[in-house]
Amino acid sequence: MSTLALDPSVLLGRLYISFWIPAALLTVALLLKLPTIIRLWRDPLLRAVGGVLLFACTVFVFCVPSMIHRMNVLTGVPNFSAPWCYSLITANSGAGLLFIVTWRDGRGGRAGRSARIRRATRWIVSGYTLVVVALWVLFLLADVPVERVRDLDTYYARTPFMREEILLYLLAHTVACALSSRVIWDWVRDRGLDAWLRWGLRLLGGGYALSLLYDAAKVTAVVARWFGRDPDWLSTNLAPPVASLSAILLAAGFILPHAGQALHDRCRVRLAYHRLGPLYRVLRSATGSGPRFSLRATAELRLIRRETYIRDALLPLARHVDMDLTERAYAAAIAVGHPASRARAVSAAVGVLDAIENGGGAVRGDADPTVLLRDIAAISSALRHPKDLATVRALSAATPAPPSITVPE
Known part of the structure; x- marks a missing residue:
């Protein structure tokens, strides 16, 4: 029809x-x-x-x-x-x-x-x-x-x-x-x-x-x-x-x-929150506490709370970071082929892990918290690759840092 x-x-x-x-x-x-x-x-x-x-x-x-x-x-x-x-x-x-x-x-x-x-x-x-x-x-x-x-x-x-x-x-x-x-x-x-x-x-x-x-x-x-x-x-x-x-x-x-x-x-916002997870978990295990989680909180509020907690935890920890170690870690990261920005994040992650494992250690007057507080997303990303960190830490422990090498900001 x-x-x-x-x-x-x-x-x-x-x-x-x-x-x-x-x-x-x-x-x-x-x-x-x-x-x-x-x-x-x-x-x-x-x-x-x-x-x-x-x-x-x-x-x-x-x-x-x-x-x-x-x-x-x-x-x-x-x-x-x-x-x-x-x-x-x-x-x-x-x-x-x-x-x-x-x-x-x-x-x-x-x-x-x-x-x-x-x-x-x-x-x-x-x-x-x-x-x-x-x-x-x-x-x-x-x-x-x-x-x-x-x-x-x-x-x-x-x-x-x-x-x-x-x-x-x-x-x-x-x-x-x-x-x-x-x-x-x-x-x-x-x-x-x-x-x-x-x-x-x-x-x-x-x-x-x-x-x-x-x-x-x-x-x-x-x-x-x-x-x-x-x-x-x-x-x-x-x-x-x-x-x-x-x-x-x-x-x-x-x-x-x-x-x-x-x-x-x-x-x-959710991706940024997720990317901060590794650094957040490392610091929470070190401090034994973390921000309160609320189902009613918006994604933006949860991200702000996580960023605030990380910075608050890093600020006192930054005084115990071994800058000589981070310089050696930076040189080692460059040596294994990491670009400068990635090497900077890896070296900072190595410094944070060392400070946590040593229970704070000595207070170092040359430690600058600015880099740590500024690059929390990059540091957290570096913590997602423990094999890379282990390689860099092993090289940095075996190789003394040249006097002229500094971690660029």
Whole structure:
């Protein structure tokens, strides 16, 4: 059986799926950003993000055929949902363009925004507000008594005033998508972008490109109706899934730069915490105590506590480090092929282990704690390789240090 012969209920079921998936994704994106938007409401960029996500969610909620029918029944006006949905689409178009322009400015805060961006903002807000008002005026002038849930654009394509309304919302949507797409693809070529932002922009660019395909399908179907042709499938069967896929890409484009950077930062903190493990365990075994562990503590707080504990433990221990030994260890590490930075960390690790094994030993006035406190991550990394340390310690114990060798800082 061909696709065109499918039962209408099957097609509606597919349409529900295609509309509710982007609605869910956009809602998730809005909920993720909502606390920040509320907390930093004065930031024009965050307001623009909130506007885009809110209008995009409402578009995919109210443009579902079942909701269209309910709105018409609730108001008692046939096709009342037409100007309502057109207004939401137009508002979303303007909010998206406003977001892209504000984001591209990149400086945030009202005082930091350029005069050109403030002027563009006023034009976008006033222009799209006038379009929304015009949509309702045209609807009041049009005669559209027959409810059309899925094919209103083509059914009333030649109806006076409704014809102009359909073209107006499609034009406003096309202009916003074209301008947004142009700004995004120009921006993607900026070499200074981080990877998360670049991929987010690519997803946004793909979403706006599909939005232009949606507009092309709708306009083609409407114009064809003027000339007596009937390619309604472009408007009723092609345009909705294209719009859904576009919204999915746009939602992903909004989420990725923020969620990706947050995930990257979290992984970086956890990796830094993990890298300090060997040095932390060595010092804890020496001191017999360590920082309290709390499941409620954030990863950042646990990292700060571990760094603080290590520095607090190293500070008194540094006075007992044998600097002659570390100089010999540095020379030995260089001799076995370690680069200078690695040799410095290995020699410091040898000095720490020697001070701990000797129970502190004598206080050495020439011991400088600065290097130890500064290179705790590198020292901890060196402790992960006990065989390398053993080799360097054996060589440093057998070889006296030349008078001129010092451990570089």
